[in-house]
Amino acid sequence: MQDRNTDGHRARKRFGQNFLSDPNIIRRIIDAIRPQPGECMVEIGPGLGAMTMPLIERLGHLHVVEIDRDLIARLRESWTPDQITIHEGDALKFDFGALVGGGGGEAPPGLRIVGNLPYNISTPILFHLAEFAERVKDMTFMLQKEVVMRMVAEPGTEEYGRLSVMLQYRFRMGRLFDVPPGAFRPAPKVMSSIVRLVPLPPEQLGASDHALLGRIVTAAFGQRRKTLKNTLRDFMDDEDFAALGLDPGLRGERLSVADFVAIANHCAAR
Structure with a gap:
């Protein structure tokens, strides 16, 4: 997929490039982010700089993570090193925690992360970013609406699954508004949504073994039917279900985040 109507740059399918171009939508997103001078903020996939420009105007300085060398060259031509720090590479491998340093005696400053995330890697990028939750103040992203609906889904709904549980365990989330395909060049075939994620305090997380929680949630939704x-047979037997007061005949989609945390803690304590 290539498109020449993007200021001379050809949108690359392998990078999932769809460039935001509607000034009203851009303004609405920036207003929702509310960037403040001096904040430590990083934009994932700045593209042609539609959001980059107003972010720099309000912040003074912005970090960006970009993989496309042609776009990186454009960024370097448009802004000085005092205005922008460019981290060239794959956001899936980037150490976002390094941007806020190691805290010493005081808590490190909160990192704010924003971006129009490539739809083709949105789920793995969200799980990667969750690893840095303790260093993050908030995250505001544009994603495919279908993904956002899964993120904020409630138990018992069709959209509720592994992504819902693992993100809701770490973040308070809210869908802000939708963005139509016509706001992009080239236009995607799907509706997009803006979502905000705010990390929950560590003391509210509850799971004694986060890795075990992840394995249990993955197993519970591995075969949804x-x-x-059956799905948790490697973790639980009838006595375990009875001890927790859970019906083994339920499917994973019926359990709340708190239920999964209780299962993980029960298994960890044995």
Whole structure:
């Protein structure tokens, strides 16, 4: 997929490039982010700089993570090193925690992360970013609406799954507004949404073993049509279900985040 109507740059399918071009939508997103001078903020995938320009105007300085060398060259031509720090590479491998340093005696400053995330890698990027939750103040992203609906879904709904549980365990999330395909060049075939994620305090997370929680949630949704008795057979037996007061005939989609945390803590304590 290539498109020449993007200020001379050809949108590259392998990078999932769809460039935001509607000035009203851009203004609305920036107003939702509310960047303040001096804040430590990083933009993932700045592209042609539609959001980069107003962010720099309000912040003074912005970090960006970009993989496309042609776009990186454009960024260097448009802004000085005092205005922008460019981190060339794959956001899936980038150490976002390094941007806020190591805290010493006081808590490190909160990192703010924003961006129009490539739809083709949106789920793995969200899980990667969750690893840095303790260093993050908030995150505001544009994503495919379908993904956002999964992120904020409630138990018992079709959209509720592994992404819902693992992100809701770490973040308070809210869908802000939708963005139509016509706001982009080239226009995607799907509706987009803006979502905000605010990390929950560590003391509210509850799971004694986060890795175990992840394995249990992955197993519970690995085969959605099967009951917990089957999907969690490597973790739980009938006595365990009875001790927790859970019906082994339920499916994973019926359990709340708190239920999964209780299962993980029960298994960890044995």
